[in-house]
Amino acid sequence: MSGILNSSIARKFAMALSAFFLMFFLLQHFAINVTSIFSADVFNDLSHFMGTNPLVQYALQPVLIFGVVFHFVMGFILEIKNKNARTVKYAKNNGAANSSWMSRNMIWSGLAILAFVGLHFYDFWFPEINTKFINGDMTGLIDPNNAESGYRYYEELQHKFVDVWRVVLYVIAFVFLALHLLHGFNSAFQSVGANNKYTKGLKTFGKLYAILIPLGFVVIALFHHLNH
Amino acid sequence: MNLTLKIWRQKNANDKGQIVTYPITGIEGDMSFLEMLDILNDQLITNGDDPVAFDHDCREGICGMCSLYINGEAHGPDRLVTTCQLHMRKFKDGDTIFIEPFRAKAFPVIKDLVVDRSSFDRIQHSGGFISVNTSGNTQDANSIPISKNAADEAMDAATCIGCGACVASCKNSSAMLFVSAKVSQYALLPQGQVEATDRVLNMVKQMDEEGFGNCTNTGACEVECPKGISLENIARMNREYLSASLKG
Numbered sequence: 001m002s003g004i005l006n007s008s009i010a011r012k013f014a015m016a017l018s019a020f021f022l023m024f025f026l027l028q029h030f031a032i033n034v035t036s037i038f039s040a041d042v043f044n045d046l047s048h049f050m051g052t053n054p055l056v057q058y059a060l061q062p063v064l065i066f067g068v069v070f071h072f073v074m075g076f077i078l079e080i081k082n083k084n085a086r087t088v089k090y091a092k093n094n095g096a097a098n099s100s101w102m103s104r105n106m107i108w109s110g111l112a113i114l115a116f117v118g119l120h121f122y123d124f125w126f127p128e129i130n131t132k133f134i135n136g137d138m139t140g141l142i143d144p145n146n147a148e149s150g151y152r153y154y155e156e157l158q159h160k161f162v163d164v165w166r167v168v169l170y171v172i173a174f175v176f177l178a179l180h181l182l183h184g185f186n187s188a189f190q191s192v193g194a195n196n197k198y199t200k201g202l203k204t205f206g207k208l209y210a211i212l213i214p215l216g217f218v219v220i221a222l223f224h225h226l227n228h
Numbered sequence: 229m230n231l232t233l234k235i236w237r238q239k240n241a242n243d244k245g246q247i248v249t250y251p252i253t254g255i256e257g258d259m260s261f262l263e264m265l266d267i268l269n270d271q272l273i274t275n276g277d278d279p280v281a282f283d284h285d286c287r288e289g290i291c292g293m294c295s296l297y298i299n300g301e302a303h304g305p306d307r308l309v310t311t312c313q314l315h316m317r318k319f320k321d322g323d324t325i326f327i328e329p330f331r332a333k334a335f336p337v338i339k340d341l342v343v344d345r346s347s348f349d350r351i352q353h354s355g356g357f358i359s360v361n362t363s364g365n366t367q368d369a370n371s372i373p374i375s376k377n378a379a380d381e382a383m384d385a386a387t388c389i390g391c392g393a394c395v396a397s398c399k400n401s402s403a404m405l406f407v408s409a410k411v412s413q414y415a416l417l418p419q420g421q422v423e424a425t426d427r428v429l430n431m432v433k434q435m436d437e438e439g440f441g442n443c444t445n446t447g448a449c450e451v452e453c454p455k456g457i458s459l460e461n462i463a464r465m466n467r468e469y470l471s472a473s474l475k476g
Contacts, residue, residue, distance in 0.1 A: 008402075008442045009432055009469045078442050082400035085441030087333050091234070091247050092326035094300030095399065098451035104399055106444065187445040193467030195460050 011078060016191035018071040019184055023209070025064055030213050033220050036157055044151035048140040051128065051153075072114050079107045102183040109180040116173030123160055161224040170221045174214040181210035229255050229321035233268065235280055236328045238337050245337065247326070257317035261304060262287060262294060264316055265327075281340040289313040289454065292389030295396070296341055297328040302393035302452045310391060310454045330396035334403070334438045345392050347438040348406060352390075354434035355427035356410040358419050378416045385412035387455045394449035394457070400441030405449040407435050408465035409457045415468050425472040432469055 005011050032050065036043040050056050095104050102109065131137050143149040161167055185206035194202070230253045238245030252271075255264050262284050269279035285293035294311040298304035304314045319325065327341065335343040360366060374382075386409070394405035411428050414420025420427070443462060450459045 006436075007432055007469075008404075008436050008440075009466055010473070011442060013466065013470060078444070082402075082441035082444070085333050085401035085439060086331050088245075088331055088337075090297060090300065090328055090331055091236070092300040092328070093297075095448070097301050097305070098397055098448040099399075099446040103444065103446035183445075190445045190459065190463055191466060193463045193465075193470065195463040 011074065012191045015071065015074050015078070016188040018067045018074070019188040021063075021067045022071060023181070023185065023188070025067070026213060027209075030216055034216060036154060037220060037223050040154040043157070044140075044153050047153035048151055051132065051140060052138055068117065072110060075107065075110050100183060102179045103187070106180060106183060109176045112173060112176035113180055116169070116176070119166075119169060119173075123166070124156075127156075158224050158228050161221055162228055164225070167221050167225045171218050174217050174221075177217075178210055178214040181214070182207065185210050229257070229316070229319070229323075231255055231264075231319065231322070232324040234324060234326045235341070236337075237280070237340055238329075240339055241336055247328075255316050257315065259316045260287070260312055261296070261298065261314040261316065262312050281338075281342045283342050284312060287312040290389060292391040295330045295343065295345075295391060295393070297326075297330055297396055299326050302330065302396040303391075303454055307451070308454055308456055310389075313454075330392050332392075332395045332401035332440065334401065334440050335392060335395060343392075345390070347440075348390050348392065348403070350438065351403070351407055351431055351434045352410065355423070355430040356414075358414060358423060360419070372418055374417060382413050382416035385409045385416070385457065385461055388413075388453075388457050389455060391454060393452050393454060395440060397448040397452035398441065398443070399446060399448065400444055402443040402449075403435050403438070403440040404443040404462050404465065405453060405457055405459070407431050408461035411465045411468055412461040415464060424468065425475050428465065428468040428472045432465075 005014055032043070032046045035046060137144055139147075140151045140153065141147065141149055142152040142155065161170075186203050189199070189202060189206075230251070233250045233252055234247050235250060236245060237248045250268060250272075252264070252268050255267070259267075262282070265280060265282055272279045283293050283295055285291045287294075289310045289312060292310070294303075296303065296311045298311065298314070303309060303311045304318065306314050306318050329335075329337050329341045329343045330345075332343075334347040335345055338344050388406060388409035390406060392403075392406070395401050395403050398405075411431060414427060415424055445459070445462075447459055450457065
């Protein structure tokens with residue numbers, strides 16, 4: 001992490017760039033997932049496209065994985081550096097007097113999201129990679145011997161949300177995601193030096209994004225739990 | 229009013245230090261916080277004890293010398309004031325008040341509540357200036373056109389007194405509000421343009437070398453700053469730094 005990332009502002013900028021990418025990815029992920037509420041066929045078609053398109057699989061997916069890993073590894077590095085910048089703690093510190101809980105606890109909301117990403121990979125990503133690249137089944141069909149059986153994605157999605165504990169864990173994770181975004185969205189813009197006539201509107205948009213996107217994911221999880 | 233003071237006592241830079249409790253009586257609401265400490269020190273000296281060391285100079289809120297982390301906030305619970313301008317009427321009879329030095333690795337404690345803030349001086353030396361000919365041929369400042377907005381914003385940034393409350397309040401001990409104010413006051417004016425690239429690169433480099441933490445945009449510095457220095461300055465410094473990095 002030396003070289004171009006050896007200055008505090010460069011690290012801050014890199015953190016913001018990876019955040020922008022992840023926030024854009026989250027929006028795209030939501031846009032596809034939300035179709036599962038309205039149409040199993042549309043969700044299946046979009047999932048099959050995302051799961052088999054070479055550009056998505058071999059170009060965007062590695063970039064996404066790099067973005068996720070970079071964001072949390074850099075987050076850890078910054079947290080350690082920042083902790084080391086104050087060797088003796090205050091006996092009494094009133095952080096709530098001058099800053100939001102979200103802004104002071106990004107490492108904890110981030111860790112909760114990281115734990116969720118682990119669960120989410122276990123639930124969806126690893127089985128998907130196993131089916132496609134280890135078993136070599138790129139058809140996306142439920143039964144490869146019966147082409148009429150339809151795509152498996154929607155059924156797999158519904159199956160995953162049968163267990164209440166998983167739905168609860170997902171909802172908790174989305175709450176932490178909202179908390180992380182409530183500070184992170186506008187923080188990323190501040191980090192890249194954005195400050196103009198759009199800043200005020202952007203702050204409102206950031207709050208809406210931070211609440212509505214995680215809330216949307218909660219609705220999707222509950223919908224499939226209740227409608228299985 | 230009668231108060232219980234819990235004050236950080238530390239004999240020297242190498243001493244471990246600890247919180248010591250002092251009861252104090254007869255404090256008036258119109259006294260400043262530093263006057264209250266003066267009274268405590270009078271009592272300590274009368275009793276033959278070592279008085280509490282704390283920084284102060286002008287006691288008019290303009291020199292940036294006084295500090296103190298009071299009840300978990302830099303310069304105490306009031307807003308837009310330094311500790312010398314904080315009055316005891318902000319506290320209630322019977323209150324317990326924690327008084328600690330500004331904490332940061334880059335602000336080592338010298339004694340009790342006095343910290344060494346010369347890291348700020350070194351940051352200033354690395355680029356917080358403009359080079360002008362002072363041999364008598366200096367151009368009249370009014371002959372250089374500057375927009376009202378730029379002049380106002382530069383003046384706002386220049387009101388930073390370098391007290392270090394931003395560092396003390398920041399959970400990361402980041403000095404970015406201070407450095408960004410110093411970068412901004414020149415970046416906004418034509419006189420500052422000539423050395424703009426080197427200035428921001430050198431000041432940020434020095435800031436990092438001093439061991440300050442990284443800014444995570446919590447905004448605590450802006451709230452606690454006795455001069456109301458805005459976070460917009462940090463956004464400006466980020467822009468200045470990025471464009472300076474690209475120029476080389």
